[in-house]
Amino acid sequence: MKKIFWTVLLLVISQWAIGQKTIAKTYKNLDINAEFIADTLAIDSNIKKALTYSIHEDSLAQALFKKSLSTAYRLQSQEQIAKVFFEMGIYFYNNFEYFEAIKSFNKAMPLFENSKQEKELAKLNYYLGQAYYYVYSEDSAFKYFSRALNLYRKGKNTGGEAWCYNGIGTIYGSKNYKVGLKYLNKALAIYLEENDVKGATSAYINLGNIISDNVSFKEGLPYYEKAIAALAIQKSDYNLAIVYNNIGDCYINEKNYVKALFYFEKALETSNRMDVKNLNGLIYLNIADVKLKQNNLDEAIIYSNLSLEHAKKNNDMVIQANNILNFSNIYEAKKDYKKALVFKNDYISIKNRALVYEEQKKMQLFQSINELERSQLEIINLKNKNENTHLKLQSKMNLMYFLIFISIILTVFVVILVIQQKTKKRYYDLLNSKSEQVNTLKDKIQVKNDYLNELNTTKDKLFKIIAHDLRNPLSSIEAFTDLMLQEEDAYDEEDQTAFLHAIKESAMKASLILNDVLAWAINQDSSLVKQRVYLHKIVDEELKLLEVLALQKQITIQNLIHERLSVITDKNKVTTIVRNLVANAIKFSHLEGKITVQAELVDNFIKISVHDSGVGIATNELQALFTADNKKSKFGTQNEKGTGLGLLLCKDFVEKLGGTIAVESTLNVGSSFSFTLPFTDVTPE
Known part of the structure; x- marks a missing residue:
């Protein structure tokens, strides 16, 4: 009995002691001395070295980030902890691991907000917008671009505004290209005024893509040429390969196969200079397409095989399917209809698998975004718990008395349990005789329980559907409303009309969902x-x-x-x-x-x-x-x-x-x- 009492008391007191850990502070509440400065310089050095590692050397980078975090927590500095999480997000972002980047950025967000670092907060919101855009969550991307734009305007950072205009214009490019062009031209004007070569390159590429797709290739080509000239200075092989490939695509549509082949070969040459050749599958496929159109069937087969090899290595089902279709068209041109039919059937099969794979990726995307949002909520909850712990420190003695009282209650509870255990023994024989009846009832209850679990599972799935379908229209309404609440002269009448149409469409969609849910709910209760x-x-x-x-x-x-x-x-x-x-x-x-x-x-x-x-x-x-x-x-x-x-x-x-x-x-x-x-x-x- 004494062992139980002291064990319980020890556990309770240890939990209280852990709760006394001091929460991180801002610079104004810390003692900035020579040792503190030396530690922050060590953190900066570790971060700088970690950012030089590629994703293939992730274990080395993470070891340095972990070491930096340990030092930052020891310093109890919110600014230093936030900096480590932010730079960790930049590392994942630069290596195309966007979900991991979002997780790290979300850990930095409440710390930046609490320390009121608006400059860093603006940059963080911009990178979150970019990361969400790359995982095809455009509503979330638009929301973070809008928040970053407001912060950059507040800080009078025109360069930051330009990057936000560039992101918003890219999102609009697939929805309302005229509005998208307006934002991209705003961004380009600022980039040129500030001699921002990297920003101007991005704007030129996006303008070339939108104009080529929606107006004409002839009008889009000058923007691609300007992007190539800028990339010669910037030396970004990835973007240069994409531009060459896009120009080649446009020349295919113009039926100028010689020029198309020229640009695809330049794209391939550029891609081969990179460590990760993730563009080669697409470029080889485009070259094979040109060879087929030129009736160079044997060469078309060679390039399709090269493309298929890269697509399988990268698990790219879409490019695999297009290569199988290419083989069918090649053998049909060779009048080998039997082989063409075999490849046609293979194409249908792999296309169906690709569709299933894409649906699975969308589901994974939805689950990942939910997981990220839950992580962000957990961070906020942890912040609240830290604040509560700080308040507990002010009532230390009262807490000790309370713990002693709880220990006494637990001791009484254990005594009652012992008495109850002795009473149970007297009824054991009676319960044993009734066990058969209990087992029968248990089986019946299990059948009903299985039925209720099935109903509960269906209900949970239905509410997940409702939550998923309501998120997009409500996010759109929030983002567009946020834009319209900015300065009156920030947007012209055409912009505001476009925003109102988008808000109306999102509201109507949400209304349809709620009407169906209401009908379903009424049905559950009505006889x-x-x-x-x-x-x-x-x-x-x-x-x-x-x-x-x-x-x-x-x-x-x-x-x-x-x-x-x-x-x-x-x-x-x-x-x-x-x-x-x-x-x-x-x-x-x-x-x-x-x-x-x-x-x-x-x-x-x-x-x-x-x-x-x-x-x-x-x-x-x-x-x-x-x-x-x-x-x-x-x-x-x-x-x-x-x-x-x-x-x-x-x-x-x-x-x-x-x-x-x-x-x-x-x-x-x-x-x-x-x-x-x-x-x-x-x-x-």
């Missing part, structure tokens, strides 16, 4: 209200509501259900099911398409079917249509948007009504969604 329902009349009423959508696409909808056919069921739920299925049919039908709604009696069930002649659904996608795993909503034939929750609602409602839901579809031919309702002719009282 069935059964009455006689005439199916022809219900379908007619819903078709009138959807008539405008159908007229916009000149779609003909026929209601072939007999006017006298009725069923005893819940009218509201049937109405919701019909509305969702017909709306989906309209969404995925082509102009002047045809939709039919019909019903038939099958084994004491009424089967209602909605047929369309639309785009159809791939076989490998059918099984996931009615599950929470299918969280992506596809665009309609005219880019109509949805929430991805409609079919989940339909399945939930149909099963509550005692029926089943099914789908049959042929790609590019059409789809048929059907559901069943129990048929009875007895009207409820």
Whole structure:
């Protein structure tokens, strides 16, 4: 008994002692002496050396960063700790490890904010924007670019503003190229005024890409040439290889294969000078494409094989698929149709694997971003815990009395447990005789528990879908609103109109999601209200509501259900099911398409079917249509948007009504969604 008491007391006191660790301080609260300065110089030296290592020597770099962190924590300096985390993020950023970079930047963020280092905070937000852009999270990138822009403006740092304009312009390049060009030209003007060669090079490359893609190659070429001239001074082989490759791509579109080949060979020569030749697969593929178009079939095979070798080494499924397609086209040109067909089938197979791989990468991206956001939240929580620890130091004696009191309570608790243990022994024989009954009940409980776990898993998946789909529109609204709240003369009327359209579109998307969630939530609590329902009349009423959508696409909808056919069921739920299925049919039908709604009696069930002649659904996608795993909503034939929750609602409602839901579809031919309702002719009282 005494051993238990002293063990518990020792554990509690040790936890209190650990909590007394002093939190990091800012420079103004530290004693800056010669020893402190020597330690900070050692930190700078270790960081400088770590940044010289490549990603292949990561263990050496991390050892130096760890040593720097240890010194910074010993100094208890927030500024030094933040600096180490920031430079660690720069190391990962320069080596293309963007997720690791984001983790390190997020660890530095609260420390920079607490020490009010606005200059460093602006730079940190800019690098976070760049890192999120490179992992294809453009909404998050836009948010951090906007924050960095505000901080740079506040500090009157025009060079920093230019880099933010460059990042925002690049994001707009794929959405609204005119707005993107406006931001990039703002950045270029500042770069040229300040003789920033690196910045001007980046702006020239981005302007060349956007103008070549959206206006004409002829107008984009001068920007590429200016970028090449600047890169000759800057000596960046990676960017130079990309520019040469982009020019070659443009000459292919111009059908000037000689010049295209010239620039691809220059890109290859530049790429071969780099330690990591991650561009070679793409360049070899482009050269093979030129050789095929020049009818140099044997050379095309050689370059496709080289490209395929690099693509396999880098696990690049897209380039692998394009090379297999190249082989099919080459052998078709050689009139070896048998080999061409084999490669065509291989292309289809690897293309499907590539699509699955891309979906997995998107899921990994989503999970990684969530993990990063959780890490950031944990950092904030740790900061709050440190502040609480600081407050505990001021009430040390009170805490000691409290711990003694807790120890006494724990001792009493242990005594009670011993007494209870003796009482349990007296009932052991009785419990043993009842064990068989308990086991039977346990089995029943386990069955119900499995069912509840399955429902809980589906609910969790659904809420993850809702959280994921709501994040993008809400982030867009936050970012655009933040921009519009800046100085009145910062953006012209065209910019503000574009922002308002984006805010409206994001708000409408969020509203659609919330409407579907509300319908699902109401269904969970509401009971069935059964009455006689005439199916022809219900379908007619819903078709009138959807008539405008159908007229916009000149779609003909026929209601072939007999006017006298009725069923005893819940009218509201049937109405919701019909509305969702017909709306989906309209969404995925082509102009002047045809939709039919019909019903038939099958084994004491009424089967209602909605047929369309639309785009159809791939076989490998059918099984996931009615599950929470299918969280992506596809665009309609005219880019109509949805929430991805409609079919989940339909399945939930149909099963509550005692029926089943099914789908049959042929790609590019059409789809048929059907559901069943129990048929009875007895009207409820």
